[in-house]
Amino acid sequence: MASQLQPVRGTHDLLPDSYNQHHRVIESASAVARLYGFARMDTPIFEFSEVFHRAVGDTSDIVTKETYTFTDRGGESITLRPEFTAAIVRSFISNGLQQNLPFKAFYAGPAFRYERPQKGRLRQFHQIGAELLGAAEPMADVELIALGMQTLSVLGLKDSVTLEINSLGDAESRAAYRDALVAYLSQHEAKLSEDSKMRLAKNPLRILDSKDAGDREIIAGAPTLHAYFNEASTTHFAKVKAGLDALGIAYKVSEKLVRGLDYYSHTVFEITTDKLGAQGTVLAGGRYDGLVKLMGGQDVAGIGFAAGVERLVALMDSNVAAAKPVATVIPMSEAAEAEGWKLAQLLRAEGIATDIAYKGNGKKRFERANKMGAAFAVIIGDDELSNGTVTLKNLTAGTQETIARDALVEKLR
């Protein structure tokens, strides 16, 4: 049995330093999303299992192998969210938001998948993402991709990543292709992985997304989807590419790119890096025009993406400065202690980050001030106490001056 004092496998603590980076990713992404008109929202971290099972698809890896599903005390089947899209669409429908389109949402928070933990692959991880509902136009695909790329730029990752796009066409094109694909794969059925054999009947397109090496060899010879596109599918994809070209967004078309979820149509995209080993996809998304209807809503088009916060953090420079106190209050005597706490309280009330040690002599307290990276030491000894002053020491420059206690707040601002 696992020790009770270890975190559960595949989960991790966000200690203050890593929390800073994590937070910076979310805040930066959220600010970029606002520039594009996407407002932040959140949904509960669990839903009725049906929300994910119906949306993500019963043949997807996520639902067949990765969900945390349990029966609660009331007998309901509950699933911890493995991704946000289905939950946001559920929320969009149950809150009656279908009247005011387009609906643009940004989100950030934890997601849960029972995966084999490894570098960049956790059981509780965090995603940021955006969903755009109610715009079927190819420019909506372009806008989402632009948002994803700008988010990575703001995080300083532009030169570390590549944008790959593909189109899965519309339902009609995929149906035509499906037949051709099944005919081809059936000839190689014996050599397919067990998962893929199961998918052959249920959802053959998903085989194209298999990570099994043997499957990948067979897939290399498969007919390509684009040869089966109808005019609407061809036109949509051409407009997306033209839109990206017009905005100067570089991309690579990758016909083998199919996404792991069942609900995609037309555009799918991934932003990948070669710097994170096997876990190289940092951001992924696509169009899901049938999903709202599938989940019981109106026929509303949708497109979105999600990015893994841990993978983004792993790509970023690790030296995000932790927040440092502006001032450290240093009482030099027992008598000055109470006044020191009053001063610290005053500074904090004025919005000035202030540290004060619980105990220790003057020397120890100066050491702590330097270790915490405080900019100033506010020193009160017996003289300062009786004169109504403090000695303010600039810890970077090493200079110090005596000032009236009333002048301290102004001075530190």
Ligand code: ATP
């Ligand atoms: P992968 O192919 O790596 O399994 P996925 O296709 O399952 O990814 P999505 O469902 O598209 O991933 O999720 C979007 C993003 O969330 C991924 O690109 C990745 O950055 C991140 N992500 C997904 N699963 C995990 C995980 N278990 N741990 C950490 N990050 C993850």
Ligand code: MG
């Ligand atoms: Mg996965």
